[in-house]
Amino acid sequence: GENVEQHPSTLSVQEGDSAVIKCTYSDSASNYFPWYKQELGKGPQLIIDIRSNVGEKKDQRIAVTLNKTAKHFSLHITETQPEDSAVYFCAAKVRSGYALNFGKGTSLLVTP
Amino acid sequence: DTAVSQTPKYLVTQMGNDKSIKCEQNLGHDTMYWYKQDSKKFLKIMFSYNNKELIINETVPNRFSPKSPDKAHLNLHINSLELGDSAVYFCASSQDFFVGQGGTQYFGPGTRLLVL
Numbered sequence: 475g476e477n478v479e480q481h482p483s484t485l486s487v488q489e490g491d492s493a494v495i496k497c498t499y500s501d502s503a504s505n506y507f508p509w510y511k512q513e514l515g516k517g518p519q520l521i522i523d524i525r526s527n528v529g530e531k532k533d534q535r536i537a538v539t540l541n542k543t544a545k546h547f548s549l550h551i552t553e554t555q556p557e558d559s560a561v562y563f564c565a566a567k568v569r570s571g572y573a574l575n576f577g578k579g580t581s582l583l584v585t586p
Numbered sequence: 587d588t589a590v591s592q593t594p595k596y597l598v599t600q601m602g603n604d605k606s607i608k609c610e611q612n613l614g615h616d617t618m619y620w621y622k623q624d625s626k627k628f629l630k631i632m633f634s635y636n637n638k639e640l641i642i643n644e645t646v647p648n649r650f651s652p653k654s655p656d657k658a659h660l661n662l663h664i665n666s667l668e669l670g671d672s673a674v675y676f677c678a679s680s681q682d683f684f685v686g687q688g689g690t691q692y693f694g695p696g697t698r699l700l701v702l
Contacts, residue, residue: 508690517590517676517693518629561627571684572641573619573631574691 478566480577488585493554495580497564498546506567507547508574509538513560521562522549554584589613590694592677598700599667607662607697609677618660619678619691620652629676635660636683667701674698 477500487493499507505526510518524531524538524547531538535554540547551558561581565574590611599605611618617636623629633652634641640652649665664671677694 510693512627515695517678517695519693520690523690563629567684568631570641572634573643575631576629579627579629 478564478575478577480564480580482580483578484581484583486583486585487554489554489556491554493549493551493558493582493584495549495562495564495582496546497548497566497577498544499566499575500545501566501569502542502545503569504566507538507540508565509536509549510563510565510576511560512563512579518563551582554582556584556586558582559584590677590679590692592675592694592697594697595695596698596700598702600702601667601669603667604663604665605667605699606664607675607677607699609660609662609694610658611677611679611692611694612658613679613681613692615679615681615692616657617680617683618654619680620660620662621676621678621693623674623676623696625673632662632675633660634683639683664699669701672699672701 480497508523509521511521512518522533522536522538524540535552537550561579563579564577593608619634620632621629632646651663654660674696676696678691680691
């Protein structure tokens with residue numbers, strides 16, 4: 475099945491700096507890659523997603539890039555704020571398309 | 587006006603018991619899911635279900651069964667609970683059965699199950 479590797483597992487940045495989280499996937503047929511943010515005690519919330527016909531997508535301070543050839547995609551958060559502190563998950567659609575395979579998460583801490 | 591809701595939020599029970607977790611979505615979505623998040627935060631799909639098809643992850647024990655009384659609800663029944671079932675269970679929903687085709691997966695707040 476699809477394997478999604480995510481790095482780093484923890485990331486600490488100072489407020490105002492940028493944060494980058496990277497994921498790789500194994501199934502070349504995957505064509506949908508969402509990113510979720512999970513705050514303590516809550517369910518994952520979609521923050522941005524990208525489809526395989528696009529190389530980059532931006533939404534204010536958040537951007538995602540996709541390299542289909544290398545089978546990796548990355549989340550970029552600029553001008554980080556303390557409220558960005560959370561666990562971030564990348565995911566890729568499984569081959570059959572019925573669900574998502576998630577990476578193991580990155581715990582991001584933004585210190586004032 | 588919660589989009590995907592789950593009850594209970596916390597569930598503490600003894601080994602061997604049978605329990606249910608309820609999920610409701612008010613988004614009008616056709617497809618619902620159950621995910622399990624273990625102590626290391628790893629999220630894994632258990633079931634995907636719409637009114638036409640149920641897909642079960644083959645690693646899920648048959649003690650777990652989803653039941654859908656109607657399109658807006660997908661409940662999770664667990665028989666003969668084991669210690670290893672302790673985890674957070676998330677319900678999710680999306681417009682379409684195939685992820686990414688016009689529909690994002692929206693997650694509920696989770697049910698924290700502890701088996702003693």
